Amino acid sequence: MNICFHLLQNKTSWKAVIHQLNSDNFARHVLHHGGVNGLALNFSYCEQTATGKILDKSTPIGHFSVR
Template identity: 55%
Template sequence: MIINFNVNDVSWNAPIHQLNGDVLRRHVLINGKVDCLDLNFTYCEATEKGTITDSKNQQIGHFSIID
């Protein structure tokens, strides 16, 4: 599957084989220009979209399945 990420005004697509927090975190830490390792992810199966929040529970980005 292909995931579209939007984090801190940076956008990219990435192929992944499994949708889980560890995989999402790795992509965000490598490409998202974040300075926090404590990231949280929420995901809605109905819309195939999710949000990314930091340790202060502030939204720093979102992601969605595009393929």
């Protein structure tokens, strides 16, 4: 699956190929590519729209889409 990540704070975007949709894979990409220091990352995902939110604690810090 191709995932497009977009972080709001530093306006960073990148694409990645991920074989499993799970929070551990997503967190690794966000921490590595996004320069995010938060350890309380959470992800929400909507199957209908194939989009999701990236949250640090409960604050939105970005979004992603699955293609």
